[in-house]
Structures are given as structure tokens and as C-alpha cells.
Amino acid sequence: DADVTQTPRNRITKTGKRIMLECSQTKGHDRMYWYRQDPGLGLRLIYYSFDVKDINKGEISDGYSVSRQAQAKFSLSLESAIPNQTALYFCATSDTGQGTYGYTFGSGTRLTVV
Amino acid sequence: RKEVEQDPGPFNVPEGATVAFNCTYSNSASQSFFWYRQDCRKEPKLLMSVYSSGNEDGRFTAQLNRASQYISLLIRDSKLSDSATYLCVVNPSDQKVTFGTGTKLQVIP
Numbered sequence: 001d002a003d004v005t006q007t008p009r010n011r012i013t014k015t016g017k018r019i020m021l022e023c024s025q026t027k028g029h030d031r032m033y034w035y036r037q038d039p040g041l042g043l044r045l046i047y048y049s050f051d052v053k054d055i056n057k058g059e060i061s062d063g064y065s066v067s068r069q070a071q072a073k074f075s076l077s078l079e080s081a082i083p084n085q086t087a088l089y090f091c092a093t094s095d096t097g098q099g100t101y102g103y104t105f106g107s108g109t110r111l112t113v114v
Numbered sequence: 115r116k117e118v119e120q121d122p123g124p125f126n127v128p129e130g131a132t133v134a135f136n137c138t139y140s141n142s143a144s145q146s147f148f149w150y151r152q153d154c155r156k157e158p159k160l161l162m163s164v165y166s167s168g169n170e171d172g173r174f175t176a177q178l179n180r181a182s183q184y185i186s187l188l189i190r191d192s193k194l195s196d197s198a199t200y201l202c203v204v205n206p207s208d209q210k211v212t213f214g215t216g217t218k219l220q221v222i223p
Contacts, residue, residue, distance in 0.1 A: 040122075040215060041215065042201070042213045042214060042215035042216065043158070043201075043213040045211075088155070090157055090158075102148060102160035102163065103158070103160065104160075105157035105158050105159070106157060107156070107157050108155075108156070108157050110155075
């Protein structure tokens with residue numbers, strides 16, 4: 001099994017729909033992150049969590065929410081999807097420091113909003 | 115000025131060639147530096163950390179130049195399997211990390 005598992009791998013949804021992307025990890029890391037990647041823009045941080053009771057906004061949190069259900073689980077929700085949220089979404093974990101020892105990424109969720 | 119800048123490429127090099135990429139960063143207080151590799155439509159994977167003294171891992175050498183605020187990645191004896199996008203990652207602090215947009219490498223037979 002992968003260290004960081006994201007579901008679904010691919011999703012097509014309609015504008016206005018609520019959608020949840022899920023992430024679970026077996027690394028035992030406290031820190032979890034959600035990123036989106038768009039061509040030419042690189043990886044941009046949406047939300048991050050340093051432990052179960054800690055949630056922080058990243059640089060592009062508008063239109064998104066998250067839930068840290070357990071140390072191993074961190075889900076991302078799009079409350080009302082819009083086409084410019086079409087992107088590749090990655091969940092990541094790190095042991096300590098934002099990537100001081102490197103991130104482990106999930107395989108990504110390719111989301112298309114039509 | 116962007117926090118982290120990379121030449122997007124593509125760098126097209128023949129097998130066996132040596133190729134180098136640079137990545138510049140704007141925050142002089144940055145503490146940690148990394149190179150990640152990303153294959154098309156796949157997740158980024160940590161290639162190597164970059165230490166002040168420079169470090170080498172097989173055919174890959176990473177260096178840090180704090181005075182000029184850039185890091186570099188040198189790949190010797192390029193293989194077809196090295197074709198990927200290489201992301202530079204900079205930690206200005208414990209609370210923040212910035213990814214570059216990547217440099218695409220294509221190794222040609």
C-alpha cells in the first residue's frame with residue numbers, strides 16, 4: 001500500500017456540486033498538506049495541518065475547506081465547485097518542519113469541473 | 115521578483131550528456147533546500163536535499179550558493195529515464211515552503 005493514498009484518482013463534477021477529496025497516510029506524520037498544481041503555476045498550498053487540532057489556510061484557500069479527522073486522515077472539500085478549480089490536487093505529509101526532511105506526496109486527484 | 119524561479123526549459127540533451135539546472139530564491143533567510151523530480155501526471159518525489167557544503171548522490175550533484183541565492187542540480191551521464199520535470203523547493207522558515215514551477219528535462223536517444 002502507498003504511504004499516502006488519495007481518493008478518488010480522477011473525478012469529473014458539475015459546477016455547483018460539493019465534492020470531497022480524501023487523503024490517508026501510513027507514515028505516522030503529524031503534518032499534512034493539500035496542494036493544487038496548474039500548468040505554469042507550480043504547486044500552490046491550499047490548507048495545512050500540523051496536528052489533529054490545528055488547521056491553517058494556505059495561499060489559495062478560498063472556495064475550499066478541510067477536515068482533519070485523525071492523524072492519518074485529511075480531507076479537502078470544494079463546497080461549490082467552479083471550473084477554475086479544475087486542477088491536479090496533491091495531498092502531502094511531512095515529519096517535522098514544512099518539508100525539512102522532505103514531503104511524501106500522494107498520487108494525486110485529477111479534478112475536472114464542467 | 116518571484117520567491118523561487120526556475121527556467122522552465124525544456125532542456126533537450128543527448129544520452130550521456132551532463133546537464134545543470136539552477137534555481138534562484140529571493141529570501142536570504144531561507145534555511146532548507148531540496149530538489150524534487152516529477153514525472154508527467156505523477157506526484158513529485160524527493161530527489162535530494164541540498165546542503166551548504168554541497169552533496170552528491172550517484173550521478174546527481176546539488177549545490178547551494180548562499181551569496182548569490184541559488185541552488186543547482188547537476189546530472190552527469192544523462193539517462194533516458196532522467197527525463198522529467200525537476201522542482202526546486204525552498205523553505206524560508208519552518209512555517210512556509212515554496213515550490214518552483216519546475217525545469218523540464220528531455221533526454222534524447
